Structure formats: structure tokens, C-alpha cells
Amino acid sequence: MTEWRLDIALLQAAARLPGPQPRFEAELLLGHALGRDRAWLFAHGNESLAVAQQTAFTALLERRIGGEPVAYLIGARGFWTLDLAVQPGVLIPRPETELLVELALPRLARDGRLADLGTGSGAIALAIASERPAAHVTAVDISTDALAVAQRNATATGIGNVVFRHGDWLTPLAGERFTVIVSNPPYLAADDPHLQQGDLRFEPALALASGDDGLDAIRRIIADAPSHLTPGGYLLLEHGWTQGEAVRALLAAHGFVEVCTALDLEQRERVTSARWL
Ligand code: GLN
Secondary structure, eight states, X not given: OOOOBHHHHHHHHHHHOOSSOHHHHXXXXXXXXXXXXXXXXXXXXXXXXXXXXXXXXXXXXXHHHTTOOHHHHHTEEEETTEEEEOOTTSOOOOGGGHHHHHHHGGGSOTTOEEEEESOTTTHHHHXXXXXXXXXXXXXXXXXXXXXXXXXXXXXXXXXXXXEEEESSTTGGGTTOOEEEEXXXXXXXXXXXXXXXXGGGGGSOHHHHBOSTTSOHHHHHHHHHGGGGEEEEEEEEEEOOTTOHHHHHHHHHHTTOEEEEEEEOTTSOEEEEEEEEO
């Protein structure tokens, strides 16, 4: 193999990567192959890669070109202020989900009790717990793989005020009440063509799709939440951008008040909150 300078390797890799952020992705993959962060790469652009490093980087690059999500290839994704471990079997945290965190925080008292249903990597529960260290956060998931990842993230971030429960939505929380319940549940229709595109092809269907209209999980949560909320408590749900009206109607039909939907950065209906009196 010919000598391969780091800055040239990055340029050539970025030219081969599809998508909107080829340079950034090339840096994440090379950083992972070298065990270095992006800042280190900037300062060492004129160094040559060892053969083993070239091989490792090329292998990651080929897998990315084959469609595998960058987050799974490097085993990490940033969310809120946290660097979270992710792996196949858990949903990759999305930037739009930070809206759910932003809306939950002002509704959660300093020492409030919050439940995060379908915690996946733990993104929402850990972000909120990191901002409210005196709050009691309970994170639930039906996937033991996801719970293992979420627990690992709690340990790695040093966040101690989250407990983890295994089970289906509110089922493992029998007899418990919370001041805030949040969830980013699966909300795509089972036949949504997006499931065959991009990162979604590699993510767990359980975390993405929910019945014929995508609302099965949301219906379950809305029906069961009242018996787990303290009076005046809040339920906040992320949903698809075309589902706002249906979610508001379900909440109103179950007796929730102050039902309102917030828009994400793309001005699409994304998170609906409601209050239980
Ligand atoms: N709560 C996790 C997240 O928002 C996982 C959500 C899911 O798997 N649907 O990233």
C-alpha cells in the first residue's frame, strides 16, 4: 500500500460518502479507526496512516457506503449534552427528540418523579436526569438489550438518579404515580416506506413501527397514563408530523386537558403535551 496521509484520506473518503455530511462522517469514522477525536485529526493532517489503520478505516468506510448507520459503526451518538453508547438493537437518538426534553424540563419539579417509556439508549431519561439531579427518573423498556445499553450509559455518564425497569409501557410500574410521563414511542405505520430507507433499515422495527396507522403504542400509553399520573401531572409524547391531530383527539377523548402540540426545528408538529387533573 502506498503512503496515505491523513488529510488526503479524509478528502478521498468524503468524496465517496453519500448524504448531507460526508466530511463530518469521514472524520467520525477515521477518528474511530484511530481511537482519536476530531480535534486530534485537525492537528495531525500531515501524518501518514499505518497499514493497519488504513485497513480499519477502509473497512468502516465500505460498511458506511453499504448503508450502515455511522452511529452503529462508531458505537456512539451525541444527544443533549451527553455522548451515548448505541448499538444495533437500540434506536439511534434523534436531534428532534431534544424538543421532548426541552418541554419536559419546565414541567418537572426539582424533586419530581418522571417516567420515560421505551427508553432505548436512555437518551431522554438521562438527559432529563442530568438537568434535574434531585428528580426521581424511571426508565422502562421491553427490550433487555436496550436496557443494558441504557444502564451502561447511566454508569458512563455518572448519572445516578435513574432506575431501570423491564416491561411493556406502564405495565412494570403498577401502583406507581409520576408527575411527568414522557415517551418517544414507535410511531410509523408498519408499511411506511421510510422503514426501507437510510438508517431505519438497520434499526429495530420494535422501536420504529406500531400497527397499521403507527398509533398502537400511543393509544396504549394514553389509555394507561391516567392511573400513573399524580393530579396535575403531564404526559408528553413525540409523534410523527402528520399525527398531531390524531394524538390531540385521543388525549382529549381520555379526559386530558391543556392539550397542545409543539413544532420541531422544521416547523412540523412533533411533540404533544397534555395535563391530567
Ligand atoms: N427513547 C429513545 C429515544 O428517543 C428510544 C425511542 C424508541 O426506541 N422509539 O431515542
